[in-house]
Amino acid sequence: MSREISSFGFVPRNANENDFETSSSSTHFPPPRTPLNSIPDPSQYLKESRIQDEHYVVDSRDKSESTRALHRTPKLTTRHGKLHSESNSAQSTPARTAPRYSLGGPCVTGRATQVLGGRGGLSSTSSSSSRVQRGVSMIDDLNLSVEAPHFELIEDPSFWRDRNVQVLIRIRPLSATERVSQGYGRCLKQESAQTLLWLGHMETRFTFDHVACETISQEKLFRVVGLPMVENCLSGYNSCMFAYGQTGSGKTYTMMGDIYEVEDQLSEDCGLTPRIFEYLFSRIRMEEESRKEEKLRFSCKCSFLEIYNEQITDLLDPSSTNLQLREDSKKGVYVENLMEYNVRNVDDVLKLLLQGASNRRMAATNMNSESSRSHSVFTCIIESHWEKDSMTHFRFARLNLVDLAGSERQKSSGAEGDRLKEAANINKSLSTLGGRFRISFLMEFL
Numbered sequence: 001m002s003r004e005i006s007s008f009g010f011v012p013r014n015a016n017e018n019d020f021e022t023s024s025s026s027t028h029f030p031p032p033r034t035p036l037n038s039i040p041d042p043s044q045y046l047k048e049s050r051i052q053d054e055h056y057v058v059d060s061r062d063k064s065e066s067t068r069a070l071h072r073t074p075k076l077t078t079r080h081g082k083l084h085s086e087s088n089s090a091q092s093t094p095a096r097t098a099p100r101y102s103l104g105g106p107c108v109t110g111r112a113t114q115v116l117g118g119r120g121g122l123s124s125t126s127s128s129s130s131r132v133q134r135g136v137s138m139i140d141d142l143n144l145s146v147e148a149p150h151f152e153l154i155e156d157p158s159f160w161r162d163r164n165v166q167v168l169i170r171i172r173p174l175s176a177t178e179r180v181s182q183g184y185g186r187c188l189k190q191e192s193a194q195t196l197l198w199l200g201h202m203e204t205r206f207t208f209d210h211v212a213c214e215t216i217s218q219e220k221l222f223r224v225v226g227l228p229m230v231e232n233c234l235s236g237y238n239s240c241m242f243a244y245g246q247t248g249s250g251k252t253y254t255m256m257g258d259i260y261e262v263e264d265q266l267s268e269d270c271g272l273t274p275r276i277f278e279y280l281f282s283r284i285r286m287e288e289e290s291r292k293e294e295k296l297r298f299s300c301k302c303s304f305l306e307i308y309n310e311q312i313t314d315l316l317d318p319s320s321t322n323l324q325l326r327e328d329s330k331k332g333v334y335v336e337n338l339m340e341y342n343v344r345n346v347d348d349v350l351k352l353l354l355q356g357a358s359n360r361r362m363a364a365t366n367m368n369s370e371s372s373r374s375h376s377v378f379t380c381i382i383e384s385h386w387e388k389d390s391m392t393h394f395r396f397a398r399l400n401l402v403d404l405a406g407s408e409r410q411k412s413s414g415a416e417g418d419r420l421k422e423a424a425n426i427n428k429s430l431s432t433l434g435g436r437f438r439i440s441f442l443m444e445f446l
């Protein structure tokens, strides 16, 4: 698990017109939220003065409601809607006042990936920790059971609607190597679908929005976090999800998984990204069908980049490297010369994912035989237009799916030479990311 939690999200206050209609089979889908990035005919655009804010990494279009909302003061809430302090949001792993105990293998802490997500700008997270001092021997604290307890996660349609930022911890099951080298000893114990207990000296309890247990399936995780995010985008909200965590904790498995189809079906082990697009296109087809009379049409375009050693490369055209980040009053923050491809179905997306994944920098370390050495960002811009009341309406949303490189300790990963340089850059960028959110978070209180 990582030491910091940082996240994106904001609460749009003045959601506006053009409710996104639900289809006849809406019982299967969460009810739509009031649309955000929905705008009337471009000729009716109002001139807006855009306030530049360097904190936002999620792009928003100029002249859109989302741009305005990004610069509003985010509402910071806990699970129960109360304000909470910054220190809560910054702790997901214990500050180690006591030494770690070793079980002889490389993995002595529980491995967990944080899936963080939100819409547009940024806000707080809802994690917190409390310490419980215990005077018993450490080995007694180890959770040695073969089976980890199962806690069901609730599929809640309002997942992204009520709280803009959600932190979900996913616990990875022990790998075969870990089981051989250290048996079933775990130093994390899940207590509920929200709390984890770190069983070190000075037990520490952490509370998150959601804790997904070892046994959660890729499909279930998608239904809990991915499906509501697609609904969000269809309602015109920018959305961002990123996986953050220690190397080998399961970020790429969670975000991508096995990217292939068997008899036109996604593999059981395929991760959030392919599932999100499979669902997105099925929803698009339904919406276009049910709103034929409005001539509703969607278009989606995708890009895929990596940040490696602080340089941006187009994963869909690896010769296009050292791309520059630019900021424009109309486009917001964007990557210059990054290719965008039109996609019409999940197959088009899978091709891009496979192509990009094959170009991503991977290497073997002691902690992960296929360690991602770069951060990757898969972006989809979803645009739609329809006719109503003699006007043409436009709506757009940006979906960012980010698989961060894992934080690592040189001692554990055994990184040397180029691997060590990569690791230093990875750790530096992750801590910059964490710091940025902390600063932004503090500003909300001032």
Ligand SMILES: Nc1ncnc2c1ncn2[C@@H]1O[C@H](COP(=O)(O)OP(=O)(O)OP(=O)(O)O)[C@@H](O)[C@H]1O
Pocket: 113, 171, 172, 173, 175, 245, 246, 247, 248, 249, 250, 251, 252, 253, 254, 368, 370, 371, 372, 373, 404, 405, 406, 407
């Ligand atoms: N929930 C899970 N169930 C089964 N296997 C998993 C799970 N999560 C991860 N794994 C396996 O653990 C290994 C490491 O996972 P993965 O490569 O996704 O880690 P990572 O966090 O992306 O690492 P890095 O930061 O080094 O790239 C892989 O072999 C993956 O298949």
